[in-house]
Amino acid sequence: MNYSLGSREGAIIVAVTGRVDESSWVAFGIGLGEAIEKARETGVDCVVIDLAGLEYMSSRGLRVLTVARRDGEEAGVTIALASPNEVMREILSISRYDKLFTISETVEAAR
Amino acid sequence: MLVRFWGTRGSLPVAPTADAIQKKIARALLAAGGRRFADVREAEKFVESELSFAAGGTYGGATPCVELEAGTESYFICDMGSGLRQFGLNSMRRNTAGHPKTYNFFLSHLHWDHIMGFPFFVPAFDPEAVIRIHAGHPDAETALRRQQEEISFPVPFDWLRASFEFVTLTTGQMHEVDGVTVETKLQHHSHGSYGYRFTSADGKAVIYSTDSEHKVEKMAAEAAFIHFFREADLVICDTMYSLADSVSMKEDWGHSSNIVAVDLCHEAKARTLALFHHEPTYDDEDIERMHQETVRYEELTRDGDPLRVICAYDGLEVRL
Numbered sequence: 097m098n099y100s101l102g103s104r105e106g107a108i109i110v111a112v113t114g115r116v117d118e119s120s121w122v123a124f125g126i127g128l129g130e131a132i133e134k135a136r137e138t139g140v141d142c143v144v145i146d147l148a149g150l151e152y153m154s155s156r157g158l159r160v161l162t163v164a165r166r167d168g169e170e171a172g173v174t175i176a177l178a179s180p181n182e183v184m185r186e187i188l189s190i191s192r193y194d195k196l197f198t199i200s201e202t203v204e205a206a207r
Numbered sequence: 208m209l210v211r212f213w214g215t216r217g218s219l220p221v222a223p224t225a226d227a228i229q230k231k232i233a234r235a236l237l238a239a240g241g242r243r244f245a246d247v248r249e250a251e252k253f254v255e256s257e258l259s260f261a262a263g264g265t266y267g268g269a270t271p272c273v274e275l276e277a278g279t280e281s282y283f284i285c286d287m288g289s290g291l292r293q294f295g296l297n298s299m300r301r302n303t304a305g306h307p308k309t310y311n312f313f314l315s316h317l318h319w320d321h322i323m324g325f326p327f328f329v330p331a332f333d334p335e336a337v338i339r340i341h342a343g344h345p346d347a348e349t350a351l352r353r354q355q356e357e358i359s360f361p362v363p364f365d366w367l368r369a370s371f372e373f374v375t376l377t378t379g380q381m382h383e384v385d386g387v388t389v390e391t392k393l394q395h396h397s398h399g400s401y402g403y404r405f406t407s408a409d410g411k412a413v414i415y416s417t418d419s420e421h422k423v424e425k426m427a428a429e430a431a432f433i434h435f436f437r438e439a440d441l442v443i444c445d446t447m448y449s450l451a452d453s454v455s456m457k458e459d460w461g462h463s464s465n466i467v468a469v470d471l472c473h474e475a476k477a478r479t480l481a482l483f484h485h486e487p488t489y490d491d492e493d494i495e496r497m498h499q500e501t502v503r504y505e506e507l508t509r510d511g512d513p514l515r516v517i518c519a520y521d522g523l524e525v526r527l
Contacts, residue, residue, distance in 0.1 A: 117470075117508070117510070118470070118474050121426065152507060152508060154466075154470050154508050155450055155464070155466045155467045155469075155470045156426060156470065158450060158466075159423045159426060159450070159454065162423050162454045163423060163424065183507055186503065186504075186507060187466075187504065187507060187508075190449075190466065190500045190501075190503065190504045191449060191450040191451055191464075191466055191504075192449040192450065192451035192452065193450065193451050195451055196451050196454075196455060
């Protein structure tokens with residue numbers, strides 16, 4: 097798993113690639129923490145996680161999303177998901193995380 | 208080792224309504240499409256082979272009670288939910304055929320749905336029966352006596368005629384019980400709960416891990432569960448909620464999800480996962496859908512040998 101931080105108007109973008117599983121969830125959590133901190137510092141109220149390059153995410157990664165959402169709420173930052181592949185769409189549906197997070201087709205459409 | 212499920216529902220016993228049975232029959236008739244059957248056996252074969260489990264059967268509604276036949280002369284039973292009544296009656300028939308009347312119980316915890324079957328456990332009235340109740344909780348005897356106080360039940364505990372022994376098990380120690388090695392693991396649940404690892408003389412390992420919440424902020428602690436589940440032949444796991452429910456509105460209710468169970472079993476290299484402690488508001492179609500989704504999630508996230516995912520139901524037997 098790798099991640100990189102970027103930005104567009106009104107949002108910090110976290111692009112994640114590879115897999116988020118038992119071996120990479122800690123690093124993924126650090127990345128999301130950095131993104132929330134950057135959003136807070138720059139006065140931006142949204143972090144978009146770009147899933148286009150993500151193979152899949154196990155429950156480990158999903159639960160990191162929950163932790164990030166809680167941290168984001170404390171910082172006044174919303175976490176949104178964008179561009180999941182078909183596998184990730186299925187996982188979001190099976191876990192019912194599609195009811196917890198806003199999921200957009202593209203990073204541009206995410207809010 | 209043979210594992211027999213007598214009760215698989217969580218929290219509260221449930222029974223299908225007349226309306227639910229009527230719907231099952233109506234759908235079966237539609238599926239048969241006017242076909243004629245020579246006899247009941249042929250009709251049963253149609254139900255078994257051409258209808259889904261939810262359409263032609265039911266997952267049942269008795270609360271947790273699981274029997275292990277470990278090749279020893281005594282009974283091994285996990286929990287005393289409402290499924291215990293049927294086990295008790297069945298064991299009396301086996302006793303008549305010569306089975307020794309020694310019952311080894313292992314309690315996950317003392318909440319009502321896990322002990323409510325005990326006042327209806329008929330072998331407790333047999334003066335020749337020996338009943339050993341193992342628990343991680345030192346207050347197991349208090350819980351069983353309390354539910355038979357007059358305000359709750361007409362028959363007091365002291366009227367029971369079997370010989371009773373209460374054994375408090377220590378986590379981190381190997382306990383030998385009638386030829387089976389037993390280990391316990393403290394789990395996150397109100398008043399605490401304990402998981403069990405049973406290893407038979409022939410090396411088969413079964414995990415019984417119910418009423419166990421895996422907290423989102425304590426994922427690092429799951430390494431201990433992965434070790435506890437290591438290379439188990441069967442993991443019976445609390446899969447009551449979706450992951451989303453378990454981290455939102457049902458957080459701190461003390462239960463886990465189907466997909467966390469798959470991840471733990473994958474990491475532990477377990478062979479079979481049995482979905483267990485079904486949500487009482489789920490009907491058969493809901494449970495079947497949850498089973499199918501869990502099988503699919505296992506496929507999507509598999510990174511090694513396949514994990515077989517089965518869905519426990521009242522009456523299921525699994526031979527290892």
